[in-house]
Amino acid sequence: MIELRELRNFIRVAELGSISAAAVYLHMAQPGLSRQIRLLETRLGTDLFVRNGRGVVLTHAGERLKNDASELIEKLSSSIADIQNNIDTPSGEVRLGILPNLGAKFYADILTKAKQRYPLVKIIMFEGYSHDIVGWLKRKVIHAGLVYEPGNYPEMRPDFTFVERAVLASKEGLSSPCKRVSFSQVVELPLIVPSELGLTRHKIDQAARLAGKSIRCEMEVDSYAVTAQLAMAGNGYAVFPRSFIWHEVEQGFLQAVEICDPEIQYSLSLLVGAGTAQRLALSRVAGLIKETVADYRDRGRWGGNFSHS
Template sequence: MDLKQIRYFIVVCELRSVSRAAEILDVSQPSISRQIQLLEAELRQHLLRRTGRGMEPTEAGLRFLSHARALDKLANHARQDLQSFQSPTQGKVRLGLPPRIARRLTPLIVQEFRAQMPNSSIRIVEGLSADMRGWLIKSKIDLALLYDPTPAAMLSYETIYREDMVLAYAKTCRPRPPKNIKAGQLERYPLVLPSRPNSIRTLVDRICHDAEISLNIVAEVDVVQTAVETISYDQVYTIIPRSAIHDTPHRKELTFSCIKEPVIKNSLVLAMLVHGANPELTQTTAHIVRHIDMAKYMA
């Protein structure tokens, strides 16, 4: 067996899907299936079975999964140790941030990290939450701030900030919504929203589905700031975190309505691998992030 086979097996077990694992790992489905077949042949055990809930480990697969996670953790530690050995600094931590969060928090995080870990280095990686969740699973980053991530047994989650979502639009937009709008009234307005699996779209779809609300989505724009720019020039609306309005140069031309009944709140979550490499640097960085006054920097 090799580390690639072990990693593929772990990710398939976590996601219960070969196709989703292939998407996260950026390899073809046949490649994953072939490597797992080779692993099963070497172990002389069936490790996975297909059920109505997806791919699940067999009894032998569950037994092997604990060993696989331990081996994967050990390999990550070895990789990090050799990287630290080759570097003049004592280790590097990789922190993923959504672009809007990165603009606000990077200077503070870097300053605090240098003060607490002067002989180590930090790399800030920007990306969409759905992408960074995959990077975490693939060990391309050590920890990240994610918006409303889907569960994964390989990852630990800790909510550090929640923010109201609002209906945003140009001040010249007609019809002009009231300052407080019920969620059921959102279907009256032509909306520009990101496509799935963007965290905003996933959150809004879930809330509206539960409330039996049918949205009028006239365009899908995957980058939040581009969506905000779009509503500055057209008679359309969008649903975004309240603080996102302040990130556009056209903010003076925009306004918003608070969404009620139900209130829609996003969750900014600190995510880490349960068995990640370089736990000291990762925990130090997580401590720095936890102690940021998010309300101050997101205002």
């Protein structure tokens, strides 16, 4: 008889692609985990992994077992958690994919609120970029994740979408104080921009084509943190979502004005993995994240609104 513990360990090996890495994660001895996997293969009468010099890769049978076992364990865990807590008190584990550029304070606020309101919920955060997070969602490594431009991932279900307007950031601000700056003015300034592969660069270039303009590229940097430091040092102007630099703006290190004519917008969504049960814990944590975004908007830290489409 196959135990759930064996299936969970098998899934962890499959997700990490390495028995040794899974053994470390599971706090097990590697030989013991290897024996467990071999015994599982013997019971099923087929190989679940192909071994190579870099680790292990799922066979066709292994891929099918991983998908079915993941769905089974997800549903069972959800059912047990709801029954144990009378469907009133959320509990269990919620694994979230998070974006690095939204700042440590934002995530710390979410974790602090969650600990106070839902002490039986364990939140684990995995940091990566949008394409990483979508990959983790598809492999069911995480339950939900924050990503930019959710329209690129139509197979995923958004819990909410927040549309944020871009700002022009610099050390001294513009020569004439204003709350908004037209894009035709932006392209005349010495800009610090990402490479052509970056999301912000794509949006800037798209706006430039619409306006029939060419940008003045002072520096090309594929790091928002480095770009912010360069802007704070007076090396040029940069385009950001306000959420990336609100702390520097509050501290007076950067000046920021919204870009208009045309606006540059970013869509941020909390995506829930396909087939993921909307357990009570996940639902409450998703609501708490949305609440924190709304709080940051209301305090002027982020600029934008929730999309109702």
